Amino acid sequence: MVGISVEEIQKSKKVFNLERAIYSKGAQASFFVYRVLNKLDRVTKNSISAFVRPKKWTYRCWIRYKIKGSTDDQIIAMVGDRCHKLLQMALGQRIEENAYFVSTLLREAESRKIKSRVVNWGKKLHEDYKAGKVYQPTELSIAESEEVDHAGLEAFYELTKKRQSIRRFLPKDVPSEVVGKILACALESPSSCNRQSWRFLVIRDPIKKEYLAKIRNVQFLANTPVIICVLVNSEVYSNNGQGDKRITPIMDGSAAMTHLVLASAAAGLGSCWTNFAASISPENMQNFKKYFNLPESMVAVSLVALGFYDKKFPKPFRDNIDSHVFGEL
């Protein structure tokens, strides 16, 4: 294929010769080098690898070579793996090279007409990456930190203590911009692979609240100024290892729920996490989706009852931390 043999490389063991060979023979040679690497002894391999690795184009040739020789299933698995790496750049992955890997995989999947949910997800993620929507601008990244922010931790602890479930509210509206800000806090919550699968249904209409109170069989909902229903788009999950459809939506939704109730407490509002998915019959769930014109793929996880309150309610008891911890602090 190229004018350089395994024997030649083994004989020379000189990176200089190899460098000349690669540059004179171009990309084809680098495929070849990677192929012969497996056949070489360790010393030669290391010296060649040390030379080859820093070369971006050689690495890219290797990517193309590896992809061409992979089965459809291996391509799908690699899309999943590489997309996760793209999301986890904080682990020190080389973002640009990884994105190149993803785009090459997607091109190959396209040319082979591979149909897979993982590939679809990869396409969307890669488009977002190109549009600058995978990472926030650097100035928005969290600051480097090597010391504990005791004041910050204490302030957050105070906020968690301030939150408690409120089930009786004043008949007073919560301004839209406040609800918007509380929802913005929910968007900052973690979600599996950053799929941001949550959707929020905001209910203020008295007739709709009455309907919800009836099907959920919780009367205080009818007298709650604002109800936020946390929904999760289950379409983005499948039943393979990339996010189990039965469990992951509930986890994504619960993460958002936690942000919502804490944000409400920070705003001085009362809130109550009110079960939905686990407390409603399948028939009522179907009726609920029809009533609010929601797509079938939505999982209605839980409700947040939200509003002003005037009464101090006794705070439910909490155990001591020791009785909840296994292992050492």
Ligand SMILES: Cc1cc2nc3c(=O)[nH]c(=O)nc-3n(C[C@H](O)[C@H](O)[C@H](O)COP(=O)(O)O)c2cc1C
């Ligand atoms: C998953 C979950 C489901 C809940 N469902 C309901 C509910 O359906 N109705 C309700 O009044 N409170 C509900 N709560 C609120 C709990 O009853 C409440 O958090 C608990 O009693 C502790 O009280 P606190 O929130 O005031 O600290 C729920 C809380 C969680 C986390």
